[in-house]
Amino acid sequence: MWWIVFLGTFVWMEWAAWFLHKYVMHGFLWILHKDHHQRVKGRVFEWNDFFAVFFAVPSFLCILFDSIYNWPLLGAFGFGIMAYGFVYFLVHEVIIHRRIKSLKFSSNWYSKGVNAAHKVHHSVLEKEGAENFGMLVVPLKYFRLKSSKS
Ligand SMILES: [Zn+2]
Numbered sequence: 001m002w003w004i005v006f007l008g009t010f011v012w013m014e015w016a017a018w019f020l021h022k023y024v025m026h027g028f029l030w031i032l033h034k035d036h037h038q039r040v041k042g043r044v045f046e047w048n049d050f051f052a053v054f055f056a057v058p059s060f061l062c063i064l065f066d067s068i069y070n071w072p073l074l075g076a077f078g079f080g081i082m083a084y085g086f087v088y089f090l091v092h093e094v095i096i097h098r099r100i101k102s103l104k105f106s107s108n109w110y111s112k113g114v115n116a117a118h119k120v121h122h123s124v125l126e127k128e129g130a131e132n133f134g135m136l137v138v139p140l141k142y143f144r145l146k147s148s149k150s
């Protein structure tokens with residue numbers, strides 16, 4: 001059961017991140033997401049990074065309550081959020097936006113696909129009109145591109 005909750009949370013988080021991105025970040029919290037679309041050169045942190053904290057807090061609390069009261073399924077939920085956050089960070093900050101210059105990855109069909117889809121998301125600099133709000137799951141057409149323009 002632990003693994004079902006853990007993996008279910010991971011999958012659900014992709015949906016939650018998509019929903020948050022489409023309806024909240026490109027909605028009433030655009031003010032925090034804006035600097036991820038209109039980047040200021042040379043700045044290390046973005047207001048957009050606040051959303052990592054937004055997910056880290058409930059994840060931390062679930063794991064904390066599990067360790068105090070021994071509620072393993074709540075812990076599984078917390079670890080699911082944490083695992084998704086880690087993969088999201090790896091794919092979005094490290095592989096796509098290359099924010100950690102010393103970490104380099106050779107590209108493969110998957111990274112090329114998500115990269116192409118996310119670059120299309122960034123081609124719109126404004127709140128309205130963007131597409132591809134998902135991160136790990138993107139439309140299949142991006143995996144069929146022979147070469148991705150980045
Ligand atoms: Zn966006």
Ligand SMILES: [Zn+2]
Nearest residue numbers: 036097118122
């Ligand atoms: Zn981005």
